[in-house]
Amino acid sequence: MNGYRVEPGESEGGPISQPGVGEAVDPGPRVRDLIRQAWREVVTYDDIQDDDDFFDIGGTSLHAIQIASRLRKLFGPSVVVGWVFEYPTVREMAAVISELANASPLPTLTTNAEREK
Numbered sequence: 001m002n003g004y005r006v007e008p009g010e011s012e013g014g015p016i017s018q019p020g021v022g023e024a025v026d027p028g029p030r031v032r033d034l035i036r037q038a039w040r041e042v043v044t045y046d047d048i049q050d051d052d053d054f055f056d057i058g059g060t061s062l063h064a065i066q067i068a069s070r071l072r073k074l075f076g077p078s079v080v081v082g083w084v085f086e087y088p089t090v091r092e093m094a095a096v097i098s099e100l101a102n103a104s105p106l107p108t109l110t111t112n113a114e115r116e117k
Contacts, residue, residue, distance in 0.1 A: 032094045038070040039090070054088040075100065 036048045045057045054064070064084035071079040071093075078100055087093045 031097055032090050034074055035071065035090050035093050035097075038067055038074070042066045042070070048090065050091040050094075051089050054084055059084070059088075 032050060036050075039048050039054065039057075039059070040046060042063045043054075043058050048057060054067075059067075064081050067084050068079055068081040075097055079097075083093060083096055087096050
């Protein structure tokens with residue numbers, strides 16, 4: 001897949017502190033990169049930008065099911081197919097994932113090489 005492994009409770013730089021009520025969490029470029037990579041693998045469109053609409057780049061409802069499945073493996077069971085329809089850009093999807101971080105920490109994203117050390 002993309003060489004990243006997700007570990008619960010930490011960010012790229014270490015543990016994520018829980019934000020205060022109403023405090024936004026920026027999921028950061030790594031989360032957007034993982035979402036973008038999942039889209040690339042399913043839709044086979046290489047130049048995906050943060051504000052590209054999933055359906056404008058060739059995504060279909062069947063692709064949406066595959067995307068949700070991949071994102072569920074990365075970010076947990078809260079990811080649902082309907083999100084692809086409601087939040088059809090990488091930026092919007094990342095914002096939804098940041099909302100999950102308000103309820104629970106975002107996972108740590110490590111490469112296979114980092115795990116083997």
